[in-house]
Amino acid sequence: MTYRIAFFFISIFLSLPAIAQDWLTDLDEAKKLSEATNRPIVLVFQGSDWCAPCIKLDREVWSTDLFKSYAQDSYVMVQADFPRKKQNQLPKAQQHANDQLAERYNPEGIFPLVAILNSGGEVLMITGYKGMSPEAYILHLNSHSS
Secondary structure, eight states, X not given: OHHHHHHHHHHHHHHSOOOXXXXXXXXXXXXXXXXXXXXXXXXEEEOTTTOHHHHHHXXXXXXXXXXXXXXXXXXXXXXXXXXXXXXXXOOHHHHHHHHHHHHHHOTTXXXXXEEEEOTTOOEEEEEOOOOOOHHHHHHHHHHHOO
């Protein structure tokens, strides 16, 4: 009997669609996708292994199924990570690209910083960690991104 129950739950789990966050790391690629899909770009500057508010924003918003599902059809997501731990260091080319993004969009080095951009790379809104639910954060992003 317990095997049937376990099989049932495993079957249900495997039949659920996988929701993955498609984070881009190349702004030029994001601009092209933004223009083709008419979706704003959400550019996130984070310190994934040292910045407590960045980690909270990831856990409370970006990693939730609700946000991932919504973002998939609503935003073009770009991540500019600045890890500090040696084992998490990015390839030199990616670090250079992130540094260039920071020079343009985050010159003060604020973490986390969330920039909403249009397909031309123009800033529509700057925000960050707000301690909001995923639903409230989506409303927050949408209220400023048009």
